[in-house]
Amino acid sequence: MSTSELAWFKSSYSGSQGDDCVEVAVTEQAIHVRDSKDVTRPHFAVGREGWSQFVGFVGSAPRA
Template sequence: MTPRPPWRKSSHSSSQGDACIELADLGAVVGVRDSKDPDGPRLVVSRDAFASLVADLKR
């Protein structure tokens, strides 16, 4: 059985439970999912692509 990755909720998620994302460190890639639908679709991106996205969002 493959261990499940540890998902972490964004510190910017609201306390009402809406607009929440979770991230998982999957080694060479980063997993992103909707915390309201943990069994739903997941986005997997390279660490470089994720770092670029975060840098763009901070501008």
């Protein structure tokens, strides 16, 4: 699947000022992540299980 075929959306945790934003696209096989400020750069993809572990880890981290 090409990048243009993915349904990208901005993370709900991205700032509303246009800074430090990421976009994600979900497929059956993976979660794709890219920098919304420069969508021409390559994105990365991680399997659903790895993504779930990452989100669980981030969600349990203490807030500064």
